[in-house]
Amino acid sequence: MASQVPPQKPGASPTNNQDVWDVELLHVHVSRKGKLVNAEWALHPQIKADLSADEWKELGELMNKVTTIVGYRFSQALNEADPAPPGNA
Numbered sequence: 001m002a003s004q005v006p007p008q009k010p011g012a013s014p015t016n017n018q019d020v021w022d023v024e025l026l027h028v029h030v031s032r033k034g035k036l037v038n039a040e041w042a043l044h045p046q047i048k049a050d051l052s053a054d055e056w057k058e059l060g061e062l063m064n065k066v067t068t069i070v071g072y073r074f075s076q077a078l079n080e081a082d083p084a085p086p087g088n089a
Contacts, residue, residue, distance in 0.1 A: 028067060030074045037078065039071030 027042045041063045051059065 026063075028063075028070055030067075030070055032074070032078060037071050037075040039067035039074070041067050 023044065025044045025047055028039065029041070030037065030039045032038070043059070043063075048056065
């Protein structure tokens with residue numbers, strides 16, 4: 001578990017007398033350039049620092065599977081929604 005908490009965003013208000021934090025711990029980014037789909041992931045630096053070597057290895061393996069699945073599904077959705085235009089032969 002992360003041991004540090006970033007400051008509260010401006011304009012955010014406490015709820016039920018408790019502070020509410022909006023922190024991005026895990027990020028999966030999928031992008032495309034033409035027909036090439038790229039999926040990447042990132043982890044909050046403090047969480048990475050708090051993980052043991054074995055936990056980091058296990059998380060890396062799991063997240064690589066996640067990005068493969070997400071990238072594949074994104075690619076499928078793009079092909080269905082935006083088929084390649086017919087070419088000139």
